[in-house]
Amino acid sequence: MKQSVRTWFRWISYLEGASFLILLGIAMPLKYMFDSPEAVTVTGGIHGFLFTIYLIAIVVMAILFRWKIVRIAGAVLAAFLPFGPFVLERRLKAEG
Template sequence: MEQSAKVWFRWISYLEAASFLVLLGIAMPLKYMFDSPGAVTVTGGIHGFLFSAYLVAIAVMAVLFKWKIVRIAGAVLAAFLPFGPLVLERRLKAEA
């Protein structure tokens, strides 16, 4: 159970980070530079779903592995930074 939670968290982290980077690096420039808001609508919806899944994954990991509040706060903060979930995942993998 714990191993599958780690794998699930890793995949959600990667997908959330990728969707955020696509939103910032592709969809937002298309919207503001080329007046094409459709990309933000689609990508934003996908990213919103993955962001929610990432928060659920943090809650699952916090319960299973008894994360301290500082780690939980850091994991949530990572979601707001480009590459943040990737850095967090790398740190968790190094600790294991």
């Protein structure tokens, strides 16, 4: 069961990180450079949903794997940094 939760967390991390990069790298430039706010509306909604799922996934991982508060804080902080979820996932994978 822990392995399936771990795989679920990996997918959520990747999706949340990708949605953040799309929001910052594509949707925001479209909004401000080409006066197309629809891109931010759609992408922002998707990212908001994935961010919420990511936070829930952190709680599940913290309970199942007995994460310390520092790990939990780092996982939450990773969501606010471009490429943060990818770096976190790489560290978790390295730890086994």
